[in-house]
Amino acid sequence: MTGGLYTDLYELTMLQSYLDHGKDKNAVFSLYVRDLGPERNFLVACGLETMIDAVLSYSFSRKDIAYLRSLNRFSEKFLGALENYRFSGDIYAVPEGRVLFGDEPIVQVEGSLPVCQVVETLILNIIHHQTLIASKAVRCVTASxxxxxxxxxxxxxxxxxxxxxxxxxxxxxxxxxxxxxxxxxxxxxxxxxxxxxxxxxxxxxxxxxxxxxxxxxxxxxxxxxxxxxxxxxxxxxxxxxxxxxxxxxxxxxxxxxxxxxxxxxxxxxxxxxxxxxxxxxxxxxxxxxxxxxxxxxxxxxxxxxxxxxTASDQPYLEMAYKLVEYDGEPKVKFSPGKVTFPYMRQIVRRYRDGVMDHDEVVRWGTGTDGECLVEPVVRDGQLIRSHPTLEEIHERVVCDLARMPRYLKSLSKGDYPVLLG
Amino acid sequence: MTGGLYTDLYELTMLQSYLDHGKDKNAVFSLYVRDLGPERNFLVACGLETMIDAVLSYSFSRKDIAYLRSLNRFSEKFLGALENYRFSGDIYAVPEGRVLFGDEPIVQVEGSLPVCQVVETLILNIIHHQTLIASKAVRCVTASxxxxxxxxxxxxxxxxxxxxxxxxxxxxxxxxxxxxxxxxxxxxxxxxxxxxxxxxxxxxxxxxxxxxxxxxxxxxxxxxxxxxxxxxxxxxxxxxxxxxxxxxxxxxxxxxxxxxxxxxxxxxxxxxxxxxxxxxxxxxxxxxxxxxxxxxxxxxxxxxxxxxxTASDQPYLEMAYKLVEYDGEPKVKFSPGKVTFPYMRQIVRRYRDGVMDHDEVVRWGTGTDGECLVEPVVRDGQLIRSHPTLEEIHERVVCDLARMPRYLKSLSKGDYPVLLG
The missing domain is CATH 3.20.20.70 (Aldolase class I)
Incomplete structure (x- = not known):
C-alpha cells in the first residue's frame, strides 16, 4: 500500500474545500512536459506501471488520519471521507517505453475532481523521476x-x-x-x-x-x-x-x-x-x-x-499536472509563459517512408486515423490490462528508436514537430 | 530493517573473497568529498542519524539470500555467513549540522574489513543525498x-x-x-x-x-x-x-x-x-x-x-568511501587525480576572534588542542548516544553560520583553508 501522506498538504486542503462545496463533478487532469530543455531531443515515457500500482493502492491508514487530525486544520467529516478514499477514476496513458515530446500528455486522469486531484503529487513524482532517468539513459544507449x-x-x-x-x-x-x-x-x-x-x-x-x-x-x-x-x-x-x-x-x-x-x-x-x-x-x-x-x-x-x-546535466523536467476539463468545461491557465491546452487529448504520430515525421496532439475522439499513442489503462479504479514485462517495455524503445529520424538520436539539439490541434 | 540487497553486487563478491582468504583484520574507511565543485563554499553534514539507523539494521532476510543464491555466484558457506551479518564496527563522524569542507572525513568506519566494506553503498547513498540537499538548501537560508x-x-x-x-x-x-x-x-x-x-x-x-x-x-x-x-x-x-x-x-x-x-x-x-x-x-x-x-x-x-x-546546479558531490588503513598499514590509492589520505583522521577547527580561520585534518590522536569535529557515535555495533532532535541539529548549523567568515556565506565562490597534516 502507498501511504496517503506521500503528498503535499495543499492536495488535502483543496480536497476538504471541494468536499465542503460539493465539487465532485467529472474532471480531467493532464500530465505533460512543457519544454524538453536545452539538452533533450525526446523523452522515453517511463514509470507508468510503478505509478499505477501506487495510485491504486493509495490510501490513508488510521495513523495517517491521526497525524492529519493533529494538524488542527481538517474537519472530522473530511477525515472520515479520507479514511474511505480509493482511486476510482480512469487513467489514459502513453505506454511505458514510447518516445514522446514536449506538450504531449504522458498521463491523463479522469474522474471525480477530488479523486483525481489528491494523487497529483504521487503521479508527478513517479512519472517525472523515471521519465527523467530513462530519457537520460537512452542517450548512452544510442551513443554506445x-x-x-x-x-x-x-x-x-x-x-x-x-x-x-x-x-x-x-x-x-x-x-x-x-x-x-x-x-x-x-x-x-x-x-x-x-x-x-x-x-x-x-x-x-x-x-x-x-x-x-x-x-x-x-x-x-x-x-x-x-x-x-x-x-x-x-x-x-x-x-x-x-x-x-x-x-x-x-x-x-x-x-x-x-x-x-x-x-x-x-x-x-x-x-x-x-x-x-x-x-x-x-x-x-x-x-x-x-x-x-x-x-x-x-x-x-x-x-x-x-x-x-542524477540526470546531472538536466536533473529535472518541466513536468506539470494540470486541470484541463471540469464538468464538461475546458480549463486553461493564462499566466504568462505557462499555457495549458484544454480537454482530454490523443497523440497521433505520422510517419513518412517508415520514419517518424511529426505528431499531432488532438482533442480526444477526433482525427485518429494515424498511430494513436494514448491508451486507456485504468477504468473505474481497476487496471484493465496486465503489466507488461520490462523486456516488452524495452522493445517499444527499440521500435521507436528504429523509426526515429537520425537528427533526433544525435546528442546535438534537434526539434521534432509537434502540432497542437 | 534495511534490506541487505540495498547494495552493489561488488560489495558481496569482495566479501566472499575476503572470507575465502581470511581477510577480516581491522580496517578503516573514510567518507569524504574530494572537491566541493564550482558552486559550493561549504557543506552541511547531513544524514548521519538516518545512515546509522540503516547500518545498524542492515541484514539479509531469507528472501534476500534466496535471490543471491539464484545468481549462481556465491558459495553456501558465504551465504550462511551473510545470514548472520550484523554491523559490529565503530563509526566516527562529524555531527549532523556541522559545516564541513572538501577532503574532510564526514564519516569514518572501523572494524573487520568485510563488516565495514559491505555497508559502503548504503553509507554513501544516504550521507551523499542528505549532505547534498542540506548544502544546497542552506544557500537559500543565508540568501533570504x-x-x-x-x-x-x-x-x-x-x-x-x-x-x-x-x-x-x-x-x-x-x-x-x-x-x-x-x-x-x-x-x-x-x-x-x-x-x-x-x-x-x-x-x-x-x-x-x-x-x-x-x-x-x-x-x-x-x-x-x-x-x-x-x-x-x-x-x-x-x-x-x-x-x-x-x-x-x-x-x-x-x-x-x-x-x-x-x-x-x-x-x-x-x-x-x-x-x-x-x-x-x-x-x-x-x-x-x-x-x-x-x-x-x-x-x-x-x-x-x-x-x-534536486540540487539542480550541482546534483551530486564528489563523495567517496575509501579504505585508508588495513591491519595497521596505511592505504593510499595513487591513480592520477584521485588521492586518498591514509589513517583515521580528526578535523581540528581553528578560530580567530571567534571567526573560523582554518581547519586542520590531522591523524587521529595528534594535535587535538583546538575544536575537534569528529566524534565516536557507534562502538561495537551499538549507538553510544541517543539521536539528537532535528532542532538540535539545526542549532549546530546556526552556530556554525554565525562563526563563518562572510565570504563563505556569499553565493560567490570562496575557498576556506583546509590543511592536510
Whole structure:
C-alpha cells in the first residue's frame, strides 16, 4: 500500500474545500512536459506501471488520519471521507517505453475532481523521476552503438529508492544491467560487478589481490586495473592468463581513458588476448561515450553512474499536472509563459517512408486515423490490462528508436514537430 | 530493517573473497568529498542519524539470500555467513549540522574489513543525498536574510523517499517547513500549503474560488493570485478583506516576480493591509532570493522546490568511501587525480576572534588542542548516544553560520583553508 501522506498538504486542503462545496463533478487532469530543455531531443515515457500500482493502492491508514487530525486544520467529516478514499477514476496513458515530446500528455486522469486531484503529487513524482532517468539513459544507449552499458549509480542516487527505480528506468532505456542488487531482485534485471579499489588495497600488492579474486571467482572475473599503474597491471593480467588463469575483462576507472584503453588493448592483443574485454567506468557520461566511440577507442562495455542516475546535466523536467476539463468545461491557465491546452487529448504520430515525421496532439475522439499513442489503462479504479514485462517495455524503445529520424538520436539539439490541434 | 540487497553486487563478491582468504583484520574507511565543485563554499553534514539507523539494521532476510543464491555466484558457506551479518564496527563522524569542507572525513568506519566494506553503498547513498540537499538548501537560508523558506519539492524529487529525506535535510539547513506530509509525520516538520491553480480553475471564476477557500479555512488562508491576472486578483483580495474576510498571505507563482510583488505590495499597503504577507514560488532558487532581497523586493516568504530538492546546479558531490588503513598499514590509492589520505583522521577547527580561520585534518590522536569535529557515535555495533532532535541539529548549523567568515556565506565562490597534516 502507498501511504496517503506521500503528498503535499495543499492536495488535502483543496480536497476538504471541494468536499465542503460539493465539487465532485467529472474532471480531467493532464500530465505533460512543457519544454524538453536545452539538452533533450525526446523523452522515453517511463514509470507508468510503478505509478499505477501506487495510485491504486493509495490510501490513508488510521495513523495517517491521526497525524492529519493533529494538524488542527481538517474537519472530522473530511477525515472520515479520507479514511474511505480509493482511486476510482480512469487513467489514459502513453505506454511505458514510447518516445514522446514536449506538450504531449504522458498521463491523463479522469474522474471525480477530488479523486483525481489528491494523487497529483504521487503521479508527478513517479512519472517525472523515471521519465527523467530513462530519457537520460537512452542517450548512452544510442551513443554506445550497441556496446553494453551498465548502471553503477546507486551510491550517488538521491535516496535508495531513487537508485532502485532509476535502475528500472535505465534497463527500460536499454542498459544491459545494474550493480544494484535490490533492482536485480525486484525487477529481475541482470546484475554486474566485481571489485573496488579497497579490495586491491587490502592486499600487500596487486598480484596477490588479482590471484585471490580469481581464486574466489575462477569463472572469468573482471579485474580492476587502475589502482596503482594501469599499464603495469595490464602486463600482470597477461602473465596471469599465460599461467592458465581465466580473466573475462579488465576495468579502468580513472586516468586518461582513451590513451589507457588503447595501450591496454594493444598489450592484450599483442599476446593474442583479444577475447579479454575492456570495461570503462568513473564519471562516464553520454558525450564521453559518443566521443570515444567515434574516435575508435576500443572500449567494449561502459559502466555509468552519477551522471545518469542524477540526470546531472538536466536533473529535472518541466513536468506539470494540470486541470484541463471540469464538468464538461475546458480549463486553461493564462499566466504568462505557462499555457495549458484544454480537454482530454490523443497523440497521433505520422510517419513518412517508415520514419517518424511529426505528431499531432488532438482533442480526444477526433482525427485518429494515424498511430494513436494514448491508451486507456485504468477504468473505474481497476487496471484493465496486465503489466507488461520490462523486456516488452524495452522493445517499444527499440521500435521507436528504429523509426526515429537520425537528427533526433544525435546528442546535438534537434526539434521534432509537434502540432497542437 | 534495511534490506541487505540495498547494495552493489561488488560489495558481496569482495566479501566472499575476503572470507575465502581470511581477510577480516581491522580496517578503516573514510567518507569524504574530494572537491566541493564550482558552486559550493561549504557543506552541511547531513544524514548521519538516518545512515546509522540503516547500518545498524542492515541484514539479509531469507528472501534476500534466496535471490543471491539464484545468481549462481556465491558459495553456501558465504551465504550462511551473510545470514548472520550484523554491523559490529565503530563509526566516527562529524555531527549532523556541522559545516564541513572538501577532503574532510564526514564519516569514518572501523572494524573487520568485510563488516565495514559491505555497508559502503548504503553509507554513501544516504550521507551523499542528505549532505547534498542540506548544502544546497542552506544557500537559500543565508540568501533570504531571515525570511522563511519552505520546501515545495516533493513532486520533482527523484523518488518519494528522496522527497522525504530531502525535506529532512532542508529543515536541518534552516527551512521553516515543508509541503510534504510524510516528512511532517515522520520528522515532525511544520507543514505548509494551500491551493493549486487547479483549485481556482475548477470554479467559474476567481472570486468564487477565493470565497469558497476562505469559507473552508476561515483562519487566515493563503490565496494563490496568479491564475488569471495577478494585479486584478490583488484588488479582489482587498475587496474580500474589506468585507471582513481574513487573508494571511497571497502567493505568486509565475510572471515577472519582482514587478508583480512590488505592485501587489503597493496595492495592499495603500489599503492598510501591510499585515498580508507575500509568498513567492515557482522555480525559485537561491540566486533569485539573493537578487530580490538585495533589490529590496518586498517578499515575505519563499517556497522553493525543484532547484533545491534536486540540487539542480550541482546534483551530486564528489563523495567517496575509501579504505585508508588495513591491519595497521596505511592505504593510499595513487591513480592520477584521485588521492586518498591514509589513517583515521580528526578535523581540528581553528578560530580567530571567534571567526573560523582554518581547519586542520590531522591523524587521529595528534594535535587535538583546538575544536575537534569528529566524534565516536557507534562502538561495537551499538549507538553510544541517543539521536539528537532535528532542532538540535539545526542549532549546530546556526552556530556554525554565525562563526563563518562572510565570504563563505556569499553565493560567490570562496575557498576556506583546509590543511592536510
Amino acid at each position: 552503438g550497441g556496446r553494453p552499458v551498465i548502471d553503477f549509480g546507486l551510491r550517488r542516487a538521491h535516496s535508495l529508492e531513487s537508485g532502485l527505480f532509476g535502475a528500472r528506468a535505465t534497463y527500460i532505456a536499454g542498459f544491459a544491467g545494474t550493480s544494484n542488487l535490490q533492482a536485480g531482485a525486484a525487477f529481475r534485471i541482470p546484475v554486474y560487478g566485481t571489485m573496488a579499489h579497497s579490495y586491491i588495497l587490502s592486499f600487500p600488492d596487486e598480484e596477490e589481490a588479482f590471484r585471490a579474486y580469481i581464486h574466489s571467482f575462477p569463472d572469468k572475473p573482471v579485474l580492476l586495473i587502475d589502482t596503482y599503474d594501469t599499464i603495469a597491471a595490464a602486463h600482470l593480467v597477461v602473465r596471469l592468463v599465460r599461467e592458465g588463469l581465466a580473466v573475462a575483462a579488465v576495468r579502468i576507472d580513472s586516468g586518461d581513458i582513451p590513451a589507457l584503453v588503447r595501450e591496454v588493448r594493444a598489450i592484450l592483443d599483442s599476446e593474442n588476448l583479444s577475447e579479454i574485454r575492456i570495461l570503462v567506468s568513473g564519471g562516464v557520461f553520454e558525450h564521453d561515450i559518443d566521443q570515444w566511440i567515434s574516435g575508435g577507442v576500443p572500449i567494449d562495455t561502459f559502466a555509468v553512474g552519477t551522471c545518469i542516475i | 536574510g531571515g525570511r522563511p523558506v519552505i520546501d515545495f519539492g516533493l513532486r520533482r524529487a527523484h523518488s518519494l523517499e528522496s522527497g522525504l529525506f530531502g525535506a529532512r535535510a532542508t529543515y536541518i539547513a534552516g527551512f521553516a517547513g515543508t509541503s510534504n506530509l510524510q516528512a511532517g509525520a515522520a520528522f515532525r516538520i511544520p507543514v505548509y500549503g494551500t491551493m493549486a491553480h487547479s483549485y481556482i480553475l475548477s470554479f467559474p471564476d476567481e472570486e468564487e474560488a477565493f470565497r469558497a477557500y476562505i469559507h473552508s479555512f476561515p483562519d487566515k488562508p493563503v490565496l494563490l493570485i496568479d491564475t488569471y491576472d495577478t494585479i486584478a486578483a490583488a484588488h479582489l483580495v482587498v475587496r474580500l478583506v474589506r468585507e471582513g474576510l481574513a487573508v494571511a498571505a497571497v502567493r505568486i507563482d509565475s510572471g515577472d516576480i519582482p514587478a508583480l510583488v512590488r505592485e501587489v505590495r503597493a496595492i495592499l499597503d495603500s489599503e492598510n493591509l501591510s499585515e498580508i504577507r507575500i509568498l513567492v514560488s515557482g522555480g525559485v532558487f537561491e540566486h533569485d532570493i539573493d537578487q530580490w532581497i538585495s533589490g529590496g523586493v518586498p517578499i515575505d516568504t519563499f517556497a522553493v522546490g525543484t532547484c533545491i530538492i
